Amino acid sequence: MNVTHKEAFSLLQNTDNILILTHRNPDGDAVGSMFGLFYALKEMGKNVRCIIDTVSDALSFPVTEEAFIEFEPDTVVTVDVADKKLLTEDTLEKYGDRVFLAIDHHEANKPFSEHLLLDYKASAACEVLFDMLTAAGRDISRECATALYLGISTDTGCFRYPNTSAHTLYAASVLVEKGVDNGEINRIVFETKSRAYVQFEALAMSSLRTYFDGKCAVIVLTQDMFRRTGVSEADTHGIAALPRQIEGVLAGIVVKEKKDGTYKISVRTNEPISAAEICEVFGGGGHRLAAGCDMAGRPQQVVNDILKVVGEALENI
Ligand SMILES: [Mn+2]
Known part of the structure; x- marks a missing residue:
């Protein structure tokens, strides 16, 4: 069932022991939305864990080891996953049929979860999360903002693709105001190549x-x-x-x-x-x-x- 930003937030507020999953071959938005939500939920006092595939060096996001300790979740949430087939083999097998909430922005989304927060006008899953936290009146910490910025910046090709709306730029502006080092993130992601x-x-x-x-x-x-x-x-x-x-x-x-x-x-x-x-x-x-x-x-x-x-x-x- 489709839910609004506010409804998605209260669903999360009323649960605990939350496992966040994203798609295989994680891109910047997968990484950003996973850890953006991780920090937001942690700051709400939730017990949160993440499972993610190997991430490229440029996108490796400094996150506490605690995020990856195995546990038995009560609630499974996916971010940036348009289709459950895009989960990693292991997570698909284990959690594919018990996703409580999916947060996504793909127009071609094939619903697979109990609840779905889908906004295909959003440039990135990170923009959907920004809107969810804003709608709920949550303050966004610097850690959370940095993760969300990474996803928005990468899914818009550093704000060059046509999916960059006025609202995308507004979200980025708020995130930068929260202390994101946008120049450094973009230098690492877009301006740096290994030999x-x-x-x-x-x-x-x-x-x-x-x-x-x-x-x-x-x-x-x-x-x-x-x-x-x-x-x-x-x-x-x-x-x-x-x-x-x-x-x-x-x-x-x-x-x-x-x-x-x-x-x-x-x-x-x-x-x-x-x-x-x-x-x-x-x-x-x-x-x-x-x-x-x-x-x-x-x-x-x-x-x-x-x-x-x-x-x-x-x-x-
Ligand atoms: Mn995305």
């Missing part, structure tokens, strides 16, 4: 091919590229943005070979192409301009299959 990463990026760019008169660009990442550079997969979220940066590209695709030999596809589009619609064909989903799906098969077949759908989308504009 290994730069090598990886060069390999990625050398795989780039364009199709449909340059309207579609595809990068293929192989396990070999990870091995050769020593870059971890968690550190390569940024690659997804590269193909769409080329002038004239309406659909930028990154095909990443996973360890098990299947592929994770990231699609970034410009209007009027919908990334979510392309990914839905393959059982995935996401936002209008940024979405993903999983595929299996031989690499060239995977690329051809996705190109066919992109081609149809381009023909319809």
Whole structure:
């Protein structure tokens, strides 16, 4: 059942022993919304724990060890999870059917919880949390604000994407007022690359091919590229943005070979192409301009299959 920001807050207020989960391959919004909520609940005197996958160095958020001590929760909450299939394998198995409250901002959200706080106009799950805490009249601490800022900043590409609304900027402004070191966060997240990463990026760019008169660009990442550079997969979220940066590209695709030999596809589009619609064909989903799906098969077949759908989308504009 859908709940308002205020209702979601009182649901949390009336529970304890809360476990927070987020999606696998955590991005900045997953990390930020998890720890933003962690701090907010802790400050309310709640017993709170988190379970999260490996996080890339740039997004590693200083949080007390206590957050990860195992316990038997009474209440399970998810943040930034559009579909329970996106939980990690372990948490899906253990908690997938007993999520009390899901807090999300994905238009393609597939409800799976008892209660759902969904605001797909929000740029980030962190913006939804900001609104929830504000609606409840809670003061936001510096720790909580820093986590929420991280999520908003990353999901808006540092306030550059069209999902950055006036309200997003207002939320960021309030968070900065609470003491967030925004310059430092953005320097680490957006302006810093390891040397290994730069090598990886060069390999990625050398795989780039364009199709449909340059309207579609595809990068293929192989396990070999990870091995050769020593870059971890968690550190390569940024690659997804590269193909769409080329002038004239309406659909930028990154095909990443996973360890098990299947592929994770990231699609970034410009209007009027919908990334979510392309990914839905393959059982995935996401936002209008940024979405993903999983595929299996031989690499060239995977690329051809996705190109066919992109081609149809381009023909319809
Ligand atoms: Mn998000």
